[in-house]
Amino acid sequence: MTNNRFIDNLNSDTNSLPKLRATMTTDSTTPDTTDFGGMSASEVHSGGRTDHVFTSQQVALAHSRVLQSGILDKLDAWRSEDAHVTGASARLPLISDHATLVGLLLLASEHGPLQISSLAVVLQNRLTQESRTLLHLSDVAPGFAGETREAKRWFDVTHRAFHRMLPLMDPFPQERKTANTYTEIQAVLDAHDSDLEKKMKTRLGEFTKGFLHMTFMQQPRRLRQATHRIELAVDQTFIGSPTTRGFSKNNLAKNVADEIGTSPLSLDSGPVDAFAGWHVHGKGVGRSDFTWGWMANIAVRVDSEHPGESRFPKLAISATLSMPNIGVTEEAVSLMRSALSTGLALGITDADKAYFASSRVERLHEPTFNLGFTPSTDYRIERLGVQGGHFGSTFIEGKAYCASMPTTLQNASRDHVNGTIDAETYRGRIQARVHFELRPKGKPDDQGRVRMMCPAVGANPTVTCRLRERPASDVSSASPRVAENDLPEYPDKICIQHSVTFGKQDGLRERQAFTYGSPEWQEFHTPPRNSAESLNAGVNSPVLESLDDASRRSVRGFAAAQVFVTILLTNYNLRSIAAYLRVEVQDQASNTVAVETTTNARRGDRQRATRCTPEDGAAPTT
Structure with a gap:
């Protein structure tokens, strides 16, 4: 079917070329589209982009890591499970889940925006023939078939591929193509399936855990087992929604009542995503800013045995997404539970006052101890x-x-x-x-x-x-x-x-790992807080992952946001490991040079010692 469609498009474009040339020569007012002045044809067709091709080695590495995450088998299992419920039939897609995820990892590795248009360009133009074969991607139509039409075709199939994956793990499904009235928002909330939400949240958790565990396993064994325990610092960072307009549930009923009897044409544009929340930036009256979106909950690995040292990279071990100010304690428990996949013994979980200092015992403290972790916290x-x-x-x-x-x-x-x-x-x-x-x-x-x-x-x-x-x-x-x-x-x-x-x-x-306020508590508690803040600063850096920049991930909805958070944290972990190993290599090289310099100096001393050095500045005898 794919080949027939390609041939039809190719024949259609080829047959139209003589007519186009004839029109251009007989009508002097028709602009000559082949005259681009000082611009090259490739620049014009790409809109000014410089599309460097990813090497086969880069693609093979991303391909291997997607396989190691184990998520492809899970996606197939979820798709099969859902097909039994909905009766949907499966057919071979033009772009697989595998190719989609590999493309996202490649984009993240060069700190590019995670947008469907960027992903489509990667899959269309930025892969070698060897990589296309590896990812089972069809060939790109030749240029004379129509650059614009071919680019649109790849965008469409890429868009369908990404959005075919999202419903398998979307806790909050809804139509997001247009803005909603408050009446429509209320209907979406009323139709929400809480059981489906739990099921899909679990799937999203499995998706994120698979990728982050894969990055943990990319470390050499000596770094993975630098400590015999897995210890965590838990924190949150805000993730803005691509749609910035939100609403207040407290005022929703009034807004719905105000819309009754009002012409739809006269209504203001309302919110798009019903399942997000307001996050408050700043403190004090008149100094608070509200932003619509979600909270990324992240657990970073820390070290209680040598808290001031860097015996391993400070990686994101687990992550989830949640609404602002909702389920903070439950998300922390999920982070700790995901850390079990490391296979290490369980140690300390450090958190600020928003967690153990504020939560009810049965919601956080008891599950923490039941899992095998011990808190470290301020009060x-x-x-x-x-x-x-x-x-x-x-x-x-x-x-x-x-x-x-x-x-x-x-x-x-x-x-x-x-x-x-x-x-x-x-x-x-x-x-x-x-x-x-x-x-x-x-x-x-x-x-x-x-x-x-x-x-x-x-x-x-x-x-x-x-x-x-x-x-x-x-x-x-x-x-x-x-x-x-x-x-x-x-x-x-x-x-x-x-x-x-x-x-x-x-x-x-009140129970925790160290005596509160003791030198041991002070020595441990500060580095984990710094590690959590450092990770947040790293993933939010505008020149790197830009996790908090919604304009760089334009797909709407909760599930898409967590997929992007997962991909960006995966890239953060990979580059953190690479940076750590690079410093090791540099230190080793520096130590080698220092040893060689010292050795040479000692050899020179020995050589000079064989000479007779007279006193009073007299010339040496040989």
């Missing part, structure tokens, strides 16, 4: 100090302490944030609090329960207390003593029994 000021307790102990910023710990130590973090004490005093009080920590008596059982002891009991007590009097020989002179006026009026179990059992949920909200 909002209202979460500092005593936050309940158990068996007479108090929970303070992730630890269980003796309730008789001095008030100045209990409120150390709050006083530091309020400016009551300086940083040096704060560090001293945090260090002094360690003596009052409850200590575990053994490891947690399979249900997460652990027996805890008062700090004044056991083989090595860290404080002394009248309620736990011991022989003087058992007590360290450096151990602080609980003041009489700090003792509880009615001692609880922790003050009476040798140990008490803490359940998995006890103190779960």
Whole structure:
């Protein structure tokens, strides 16, 4: 069918050429389209672009990486699954999913816009014959068949290829060709299928996970296993929608009512995409800007063992897309779950105050611990100090302490944030609090329960207390003593029994990897925040991925946005790995030169040492 269509087009254009030439010669007013002045024909036909051809090696590498992502098999499976439901018949496409994804990776590698027109140019004009065969692409019609018609044909088939892939993983399907009235927006929202949304969100997650895991595996084994644990820093960055007009759900009913009885011709142009949200830029009255779009949730790999070093590239390990201010905690859990594919043991997840400091325990903290991750976070000021307790102990910023710990130590973090004490005093009080920590008596059982002891009991007590009097020989002179006026009026179990059992949920909200405010916490918490911000700055760079520039990805809708985010993060990871390895090679070369220079210098010293060097500046003897 493809060949017949090509021959028909070719014959039609060929037969019309004599007529065109005759018209041009007999009618002097008809412009001569072959006279381009100082412009070449290729420049005219390309609109001034310089279309460099991708080498066969570049295409083969992108081809291999798409295969390694495993997404092609998933797309085939989803298409087959959906065909059973809809009854749609499959037919061989002119451009496959494989070729489409390879083309997108190629565009991203040169930091070009991810637009259908750019992708069509790649598939039409920028591949060698070897690459076209590899991607099963048909040949391009010769120039005399009509450059404009051939370019339009490739744009059309490329457009159909990309939009044939999107419905397989679109959580929010709707017609997006034209703007909608508010009445139409309300109808789209009412018809939304929540079950379909969950199914398609899962598919989108699989799409992104496949590509990002592929990039993780592109590293040498020594970098993948530089640490035995996978540890993450979680953050968000805004992704603008190509359609900037949005709406407020709070005002939607009123806007729908205002449209009743109004002529459609007199209505203002409304929103196009019903499934996005407003993101607020800036703070303060009169200084806030609102932008319509989505949030990209990204987890970057970090290192708690050597937080100040760069033992591996800081890659995006997982990513999702979501509405602004909706499902922040659930998206973080999805990021952690996707990181399981690395095969490494699970370590720490670092996040800012928008996550563990603000979320409900059952939505974020509990799933985090169930997966096997341990949080590291800052706290909002209202979460500092005593936050309940158990068996007479108090929970303070992730630890269980003796309730008789001095008030100045209990409120150390709050006083530091309020400016009551300086940083040096704060560090001293945090260090002094360690003596009052409850200590575990053994490891947690399979249900997460652990027996805890008062700090004044056991083989090595860290404080002394009248309620736990011991022989003087058992007590360290450096151990602080609980003041009489700090003792509880009615001692609880922790003050009476040798140990008490803490359940998995006890103190779960405040629990984290390091003692809050300690040097270890400070040393680890800052680098992950910097890594997350550095990744966001890198992918949003206007000369690189330009993730936040909606004009460089004009396809509308949630699914298209996540596909583009995935491709751009994939390219970011690949170039980060390449840059890291390049620095390694340069450092190795520099070290080699330094060794050779030192070796040569020592050889010269030895040679000079064989000569007799007289004193007083006399000429040497030979």
